[in-house]
Amino acid sequence: MTTNYSGLTQLGAKAEIPSSPENAPLETFSNPHPNVDYTVRLTAPEFTTVCPLTGQPDFATLVVDYVPGDRLVESKSFKLFLNSFRNHGTFHEDCTVYVHNRLREALAPKYIRVVGLWFARGGIPIDVVVETGSLPPNCSPLPLGKSTYRGGRE
Amino acid sequence: MTTNYSGLTQLGAKAEIPSSPENAPLETFSNPHPNVDYTVRLTAPEFTTVCPLTGQPDFATLVVDYVPGDRLVESKSFKLFLNSFRNHGTFHEDCTVYVHNRLREALAPKYIRVVGLWFARGGIPIDVVVETGSLPPNCSPLPLGKSTYRGGRE
């Protein structure tokens, strides 16, 4: 169990929020088990952007499920990447697909799905789902919903 | 991540409620990711119309799921379009299908489903579901129900 995390510069260091998503690196490290097909979920309930036309803030929860290829995303790097949207103007659809594309590009995963659950604006919430690649055998994302199982005990 | 939203006139401007649904434009903008198949849900829990014969107000929640083609609907425009029904006489079935048809016409989506959940009148709620097109691979609407997942933690 020795993960090679050479090249990681953000974890454990004082982290500045990147100036924009385009300037935010998505640091990855070597998948220590490239021969095993498995599924990773990252959930980000603290995501916020601003509207590109009005400058008003938007809020969302992002749920990412992926089956890694040779790389894994480092979670602090992912957090800083998400923080870089804080003062960045973007529409919900574009933003969700962009997060998907950046992860796809950085990770070259076997499969990835990004779900953006955006808070209501004008009384209308918007949810966006982007999914590419195909699930290998023996890989399935957890259900979207509560799943804290504690062993047959309520 | 640069969405081309030239031509959008309503977002960020002071918005008048259109005089009727027929007069309400549904502004769209260019889908920045036309080569990606993904799903967008808009939910409108604040929708209201009037009965064409009695003038009494009706209330509904609309849930729209679509897989975009070349265009996306701008959400403030969609809100104003919905607001235009406020003093407009319409039956539940017609209205729900009309919303579906206007979106289909404006967006030419690969797939679209519109669900109208109408509050009870005379003690009888009415729900209408309209669905056209076919789902591309790797595209599926979220379930109709609660889904605020927060990462395996209750």
Added chain:
Amino acid sequence: MTTNYSGLTQLGAKAEIPSSPENAPLETFSNPHPNVDYTVRLTAPEFTTVCPLTGQPDFATLVVDYVPGDRLVESKSFKLFLNSFRNHGTFHEDCTVYVHNRLREALAPKYIRVVGLWFARGGIPIDVVVETGSLPPNCSPLPLGKSTYRGGRE
């Protein structure tokens, strides 16, 4: 969006409860979207009849799902039709199937299901489900259960 509701006589008028279900008209109007396959649900939680032998009142919730052909049922007419059972003696099974048959006859729907959930009598509740026709592609009734979705937010 112009529904032809010529011929509707009950909506907006002062409504008398019909003397019996047989005498109660089920007014319909022209489906403004006959080329679209969609689903309509009517739910009636305030339905009451009397037992044909004992004269005791019975209570039920009715749930109707149908895919319209050329006609839609007008909901006030449907309500008055249901009200006509108030002092009408009928058994649960017969009544539920009768409601189904009257709707089928009046609407010639592509598909229809009527569910009657009857309150307990003698400690024994009775539920009746009648379903005819077949579901067109892209048409499915909502689940029997809670479904007030409000956009990915709990």
Added chain:
Amino acid sequence: MTTNYSGLTQLGAKAEIPSSPENAPLETFSNPHPNVDYTVRLTAPEFTTVCPLTGQPDFATLVVDYVPGDRLVESKSFKLFLNSFRNHGTFHEDCTVYVHNRLREALAPKYIRVVGLWFARGGIPIDVVVETGSLPPNCSPLPLGKSTYRGGRE
């Protein structure tokens, strides 16, 4: 809607509890809609028997789902039939299958399922499920669980 219930002797009359299940008639009446395939559920949460060896009372909830052929069971008759078990010695499995068989014999239904949920004895509850015939197209029992749907409104 005229059900032929000639021959019904128990409904509306003062009812004596039959001396034993074998002596308890299961009165039926003519299915007014023999050409329609539909499902009827009867639920009996107030069912009680006695143990054939110890004479101690047992309690159960029975859930019956059937698709009628030419006959329907009259519910007061069914209640009295169930009441006849009150002082009758029987094991849980036998009793549940017997109720199933008597209904099958009296009704010749296209399909029937009887579920007996028996209260704990010696700390061990027993549940018995008997199911025969096959479901016609467009017929499905309601789920075993809560289902009081009220039209998209909680």
Added chain:
Amino acid sequence: MTTNYSGLTQLGAKAEIPSSPENAPLETFSNPHPNVDYTVRLTAPEFTTVCPLTGQPDFATLVVDYVPGDRLVESKSFKLFLNSFRNHGTFHEDCTVYVHNRLREALAPKYIRVVGLWFARGGIPIDVVVETGSLPPNCSPLPLGKSTYRGGRE
């Protein structure tokens, strides 16, 4: 409805807890309906054993579902069989499979599944599922979860 329960010695008699599971008879009686395929569930939330190495008590809930062949298990006998584990050393996996095997041997059922939900030891609960035979048509175990249905009424 006359079950042949000749040979039952434990029901209605003063019952001693057997000295060990091996010495505990599993009394059965003739299935009065051998030609009907049906499902029986026994649930035992009061099950306890001791650890074979440390002598410390363990606790579990057992859920048994089976489709009987020619024999049914008598429930008091089953309770006493379970009670015989009270001071008997056994591991969770072995015990759950043993209960399954003893029932299989005594009953020769068409299908049987035994689920053991064991309380945490060292903070780690263990659940064991053993399932053999195949389900006949029209036979399905109840779901593992709450199912007290009371007729569409909460």
Added chain:
Amino acid sequence: MTTNYSGLTQLGAKAEIPSSPENAPLETFSNPHPNVDYTVRLTAPEFTTVCPLTGQPDFATLVVDYVPGDRLVESKSFKLFLNSFRNHGTFHEDCTVYVHNRLREALAPKYIRVVGLWFARGGIPIDVVVETGSLPPNCSPLPLGKSTYRGGRE
């Protein structure tokens, strides 16, 4: 019911926490029922590690489901193995796959799935699912969720 647990050294003895996962033995014992296909679930809600770069503690719930071959894992040994991660630096993905691999190596199970539900860091929880082998007939893991069934009684 005689499990051969010769070779077990940890159960019932005073247990030291192993110095590292690599040094932690996973003691197994002979599956007393190698000819029966069955499923075992171990749930560990008290799992903790440290970050390899920052030294800060991490917390997770692990859920393991496996179909044993010739060996079973001894649960105290499994607990001590998990305890050995207490001061061990590891990333979430590596750790979850490592637990899977160690169990696979020690048990040679017919099927195994390990789920790691990790608490949020930087507001982002991570869940990892690793699954290998194929399920034999008549073997299925319990659902990830609550399942304390108590016999049809709420």
Added chain:
Amino acid sequence: MTTNYSGLTQLGAKAEIPSSPENAPLETFSNPHPNVDYTVRLTAPEFTTVCPLTGQPDFATLVVDYVPGDRLVESKSFKLFLNSFRNHGTFHEDCTVYVHNRLREALAPKYIRVVGLWFARGGIPIDVVVETGSLPPNCSPLPLGKSTYRGGRE
């Protein structure tokens, strides 16, 4: 801890259901801790009587809370006392008060409350509460919580 239970004749013996409540003894035994004020709750969810006028069965859950004086009620005796109502005609109010009075007479408790939660007849459930004596300091009945309360088990 040596309870004097001399005089108990029903516990452990084969018990016949008494012919009527009046003929049903309520056996008690000596309170081993007469100097301690404490509260005892007995819950009977399997209680049934018949209507004195129609002969039809009634069902209820009884909840008894008492602070013992010199005597405790033996629970099998209490069960048989309740079983004696099985074929006994009584109204809900009368029955609940009678159970209270018999317990008061047999136990001379410092405080007693009997709650009868009766199933609906004609769609109307009836609940009866009888309470006499006064609570000593440091004694309080558990909350009634769910009225289908089953004794500390969810």
Added chain:
Amino acid sequence: MTTNYSGLTQLGAKAEIPSSPENAPLETFSNPHPNVDYTVRLTAPEFTTVCPLTGQPDFATLVVDYVPGDRLVESKSFKLFLNSFRNHGTFHEDCTVYVHNRLREALAPKYIRVVGLWFARGGIPIDVVVETGSLPPNCSPLPLGKSTYRGGRE
């Protein structure tokens, strides 16, 4: 923070189950904070005894709340004390008061309440509540809430 636990003989040692409750020591250790009034809850959902007349097992959950004086009960000692009831004949009321009295005697607490929630026998669960002493200011037991409470786990 240095607790004086001299005199503790059971914790960390191989523990034999005591032969009877009377022979089971309740080891205590010095309250390191005798000048602070605080509340301690111990919950024991795995408690079992046998009936003194029939020899049949009984099960209960015990909930103990106390405000310590100069002594605290050592929890392994308390567990072994409870385990000593495993083959010990006792009635529910006596047993619950006895546990209370032993704790009171061993601890001389400022306040103590013992709640015994006993599983149904003959369909009738029994709950016993014993409470002595008075609560100091700023001390209140946690609510009983879910009675199958498992220590901060849902």
Added chain:
Amino acid sequence: MTTNYSGLTQLGAKAEIPSSPENAPLETFSNPHPNVDYTVRLTAPEFTTVCPLTGQPDFATLVVDYVPGDRLVESKSFKLFLNSFRNHGTFHEDCTVYVHNRLREALAPKYIRVVGLWFARGGIPIDVVVETGSLPPNCSPLPLGKSTYRGGRE
């Protein structure tokens, strides 16, 4: 709104886990609103210690409510203080009171309550509640509600 946080050394710096609770500083900063009585809750669901006699790990959730005087506790400092218990031997009661005492000493709050909800050991969870000072008018802690409460997130 200018908080004086001079003297804070841990927040924003790379933090080492202190070698023991006694060596762990609890950094505080000046309460910017000393004239307002208000309540602060800190919830720590990731708390772990080791048993002083056996060396085995223990887990708890801590819930702290206090009304500040002149000082507030800095939350990273509080986290590191809690982390310092990770390899520290302590009993549940002592530990919970010690956390209370350290906070009282560092903060001199007007009121403070510390609740420790400890995971089961030997099947017995322990909960400790320590409360000192008195609540000023207009100050009341939030309800404990779900004890796995995670700070306003479900």
Added chain:
Amino acid sequence: MTTNYSGLTQLGAKAEIPSSPENAPLETFSNPHPNVDYTVRLTAPEFTTVCPLTGQPDFATLVVDYVPGDRLVESKSFKLFLNSFRNHGTFHEDCTVYVHNRLREALAPKYIRVVGLWFARGGIPIDVVVETGSLPPNCSPLPLGKSTYRGGRE
């Protein structure tokens, strides 16, 4: 019903996010019912700040309950006031009290309570409750119930 809202400058105008909380006006308007004591709740689930030392974002839900005196807060003004914290460094306690103080100053309410439910940092969520004034008779804030409460919509 004529509300005097002279002086409102933000509602209906294009709104810029104020440069800091200190520079953000809290616009109010005349309470049209100053002689009625009533309660107003504003819930803000989309609140975010940054840490004054690390620059990292924080998230909270704010719940404000007040009984108005002569003034009411205009809700768009309140939203812009909250938005002004977006890039503003502040600690949780200071920020929550500051929001309370600004509202108290602007409104001079008879009573006000501000609750800040802050997302976990370092695994530790913080909740702050500030309450001043006294509740008039017949005024009580709604229960906090679900703290992610969304305004009467489930």
